[in-house]
Amino acid sequence: MTAKNPPLGYTAAQIFLHWVIAVLVMFQLVLGEDIVPAYRAIRRGTEASPSDLFRADVHIYVGFTILILAVARLVIRLTHGAPPAPADEGVVQKWIAAATHFILYATIFLMPITGALAWYLGIGVIGEVHEIAKPIIIIAVVLHAAGALWQHFVVKTDVLVRMLRPGARRAT
Numbered sequence: 001m002t003a004k005n006p007p008l009g010y011t012a013a014q015i016f017l018h019w020v021i022a023v024l025v026m027f028q029l030v031l032g033e034d035i036v037p038a039y040r041a042i043r044r045g046t047e048a049s050p051s052d053l054f055r056a057d058v059h060i061y062v063g064f065t066i067l068i069l070a071v072a073r074l075v076i077r078l079t080h081g082a083p084p085a086p087a088d089e090g091v092v093q094k095w096i097a098a099a100t101h102f103i104l105y106a107t108i109f110l111m112p113i114t115g116a117l118a119w120y121l122g123i124g125v126i127g128e129v130h131e132i133a134k135p136i137i138i139i140a141v142v143l144h145a146a147g148a149l150w151q152h153f154v155v156k157t158d159v160l161v162r163m164l165r166p167g168a169r170r171a172t
Contacts, residue, residue: 006081006082006083006084007080007081007082007083007167008083008162008167009083009162009165009166009167010082010083010162010163010166010167011076011080011166012166013072013076014073014076014077014080014082015163015164015165015166017069017072017073017076018073018163020069021066021069021070021073021108022141024062024065024066024069025066025108025137025141026141027062028059028062028063028066028111029134029137029138029141031055031058031059032059032134034052034055034056034058034059035055035056035059035060035119037049037052037055038052038053038055038056039056039118039119039127043122043124056119059115060115060116060119063111063112063115063116064112064116066108066111066112067108067109067112067113070105070108070109074105083162083167085097085159086151086155086157086158086159089155089157093147096143096147097147100140100143100144100147101144103136103137103140104137104140104141104144107133107136107137107140108137110129110133111130111133111134111137114126114127114129114130114133115127115130118130147159148160148163
């Protein structure tokens, strides 16, 4: 993939992974605190209830699923590329979009890894990093969604549409 010949749109796999990861991240953000009672019980050396352990297991499995899907998404992005920003997009908008994407990717990888280290190895400080990442990913998700909506409804570009349906593969 060269910068001279970027794809015009995302592949079906990229779109599918984007939306599945988005749904799973939202699930974790809404129900993620369900792991806390089991985590606290285990760290205190007491027994967690079966329902707390079940909710913790769901959180852990969803987190690992996000990590696996994110690896697949990154591999596809590195091998197939991504469409460029709209040509008339300003430097500040491009910078905000790039920074937001970086933060999203970083937290989508960081959170499952730090969560697993905290859960399985009992590294408390890593658990704190996991918790600190939560408001960061919330802000990044809001910026990402707001940017897509801004592009679609105000600037009237195809940025949002190209994440809804597969597009042409290469510019000519």
